[in-house]
Amino acid sequence: MxxxxxxxxxxxxxxxxxxxxIGEVHEDGxxxxxxxxxxxxxxxxxxxxxxIDATAQAIQQAVGEAELMADCKxxxxxxxxxxxxxxxxNSQGVVKIKDGEVAQADIDRAIETxxxxxxxxxxxxLHTVVQEYIIDxxxxxxxxxxxxxxxxDTRVHIITGAVTxxxxxxxxxxxxxxxxxxxxxxxxxxxxxxxxxxxxxLGVCVIDIGGGTTDIAVYTNGAIRHTAVIPVAGDxxxxxxxxxxxxxxxxxxxxxxxxxxxxxxxxxxxxxVEVPSVGERLPRQISRRVLASVIGPRVExxxxxxxxxxxxxxxxxxxxxSGVVLTGGASMLAGIVDLAEDVFNLPARIGVPKEMSxxxxxxxxxxxxxVIGLLQEACGEAEGAPGSxxxxxxxxxxxxxxxVRIKEWLRNAF
Numbered sequence: 001m002x003x004x005x006x007x008x009x010x011x012x013x014x015x016x017x018x019x020x021x022i023g024e025v026h027e028d029g030x031x032x033x034x035x036x037x038x039x040x041x042x043x044x045x046x047x048x049x050x051x052i053d054a055t056a057q058a059i060q061q062a063v064g065e066a067e068l069m070a071d072c073k074x075x076x077x078x079x080x081x082x083x084x085x086x087x088x089x090n091s092q093g094v095v096k097i098k099d100g101e102v103a104q105a106d107i108d109r110a111i112e113t114x115x116x117x118x119x120x121x122x123x124x125x126l127h128t129v130v131q132e133y134i135i136d137x138x139x140x141x142x143x144x145x146x147x148x149x150x151x152x153d154t155r156v157h158i159i160t161g162a163v164t165x166x167x168x169x170x171x172x173x174x175x176x177x178x179x180x181x182x183x184x185x186x187x188x189x190x191x192x193x194x195x196x197x198x199x200x201x202l203g204v205c206v207i208d209i210g211g212g213t214t215d216i217a218v219y220t221n222g223a224i225r226h227t228a229v230i231p232v233a234g235d236x237x238x239x240x241x242x243x244x245x246x247x248x249x250x251x252x253x254x255x256x257x258x259x260x261x262x263x264x265x266x267x268x269x270x271x272x273v274e275v276p277s278v279g280e281r282l283p284r285q286i287s288r289r290v291l292a293s294v295i296g297p298r299v300e301x302x303x304x305x306x307x308x309x310x311x312x313x314x315x316x317x318x319x320x321x322s323g324v325v326l327t328g329g330a331s332m333l334a335g336i337v338d339l340a341e342d343v344f345n346l347p348a349r350i351g352v353p354k355e356m357s358x359x360x361x362x363x364x365x366x367x368x369x370x371v372i373g374l375l376q377e378a379c380g381e382a383e384g385a386p387g388s389x390x391x392x393x394x395x396x397x398x399x400x401x402x403x404v405r406i407k408e409w410l411r412n413a414f
Contacts, residue, residue: 007034007070010374011059011077012186013169015044015212015235016329018058019371020066022074023379031379033363035072037065046231047083047186047213049168056175063176076179078378080186080370081126081169082213084231085162090131091117092155102135102144102152110154119160126166127159127185131223140221157224159185181378187215187227189373194327194351194366195219204322205315206351207306207340208370209330211235214302218315226313230305234330237298244294245286251276256333261292262299263335292335299336303343317346327351327366 005024008031012019022035039061043054063074093113097106115128133141134153144152170180190208191200200219208215214233218226237260242252259273269289276283310316323346326336331350340348353364353372363372 007072007074008375008378009063009066009074009077010371010378011063011079011173012368012371012374013044013055013059013079013081013172014041014210014370015047015233017041017211018055018062019368020059020062020074020077021368021371021375022066022070022072023375024070025379029379031375033375035066035068035070036363037062037067037069039065041211043172045212047081047210047229048085048165049172052168052172052175055172059172059178060176063178074178076181077173078182078184078374079169079173079180080189080374081161081166081183082186082210082215082229083161083165084213084229085123085165086126086159086185086227086229087119087123087161088157088159088227089117090155090157090225091115092153094151094153097135097149097152100148100150102147102149104145106152107133107144107154110152111156114154114156115158117158119158122163123160124163124166125158126161126183127157127188129157129159129188129224131155131157131225132221142222157227159188159227161185184374184377185215185227186210186213186370187217187229188224189371189377190215190327190351190369191217191219191224191373192376193353193369193373194325197222199322199325202321203319204325205306205310205320206325206327207303207331208328209233209302209326210328210370214306215328216306216309218310218313218320220315220319226310226315228309228313230302230309232302232305234328237295237330240294240298241291245275246278247275248278255291256295257329259288259291260295261288261334262296263338264289264292264296266292266335266338295333296335296339299330299333299339300343302330303340307344317344320344320346323347323349325349325351327369329367331366 008023010021018039018041020037023031024034039058041058043051091114093110095110133144135149173180191206201222203220206217211234214230216228238253242249271288272285274283275286337348353369
């Protein structure tokens with residue numbers, strides 16, 4: 001039995017899948033991924049829980065697989081949340097600096113003042129993210145403690161969510177015998193995993209196209225400026241294919257993932273794909289170019305909805321100097337970068353999670369951007385509160401032999 005190790009667990013509860021990731025936190029703060037589990041999700045729609053039992057079963061399966069691989073027992077998790085109930089706004093709070101030098105108490109008072117905004121009675125604050133501090137008309141201050149001044153102005157980005165939506169996710173987690181350590185907005189987690197500091201400074205929009213929602217986060221001058229959730233995403237692309245090709249939904253999903261393309265002008269789209277038929281009819285052969293003619297318009301709609309949301313919120317294309325970063329499962333469609341550059345008239349790239357110990361090519365994939373960002377956030381929380389995310393390693397009669405097999409398994413898996 002291994003003692004003295006600290007672990008953190010992230011749980012991405014998505015519309016199409018639930019992913020659990022366990023990381024071992026080293027003394028230098030680095031995380032090594034030691035466990036991965038995933039399960040199909042059938043209890044959510046557009047990011048919101050519609051069936052607690054089905055969602056809890058998927059969580060149990062995903063966490064169980066991750067526990068088996070990591071040889072540990074999870075006690076608490078950091079989870080993500082999305083859905084069109086998410087709202088965001090920017091606010092600011094001003095206080096007088098008490099002793100002429102900024103202390104933590106002054107910062108806390110300024111943030112509390114900024115949080116005094118009107119929100120719907122059925123919502124509560126999920127995040128309050130500091131954008132910048134201003135001391136006596138000096139803007140752009142990021143670390144104000146110890147600075148001299150009379151007036152402290154704090155500008156923050158406030159994210160709220162429906163109380164019932166948060167409670168339903170927490171119920172699903174608790175039904176599996178787990179503790180909810182933290183809940184984080186999914187686009188913030190995705191941005192943490194795939195964006196560089198230079199992109200955040202120059203201005204960038206991360207677009208996470210998942211199964212049920214498309215999540216948006218805008219960064220400028222190194223801070224989050226806008227977040228939004230659009231209830232149109234990959235599941236609708238699958239539905240379009242199922243109807244257009246007259247094929248079962250599961251077959252349409254497989255075809256989308258393995259043969260789908262978002263731009264009809266790509267090379268190599270004359271390749272033929274076998275499409276199963278419904279009932280007892282024989283399968284048919286359809287070219288990838290036909291698939292692109294079905295997938296492309298829906299992807300273009302998603303990107304145009306995102307562009308409209310950015311313009312409505314006061315973030316025209318000129319603000320996004322670094323362009324857009326696409327992540328999430330649907331971002332792996334062939335040609336989606338070219339389509340995004342056409343829609344936004346900006347440079348675009350696919351957001352792949354940054355290098356981490358224990359991360360294989362299987363996990364360095366846009367599908368895992370959110371859960372890796374959640375794991376990084378959980379690591380930060382664990383450093384601030386040691387032991388809060390700890391898990392216990394299972395006893396085993398095989399002892400060292402089991403650990404050897406687990407390490408061999410991890411080498412093969414990652």
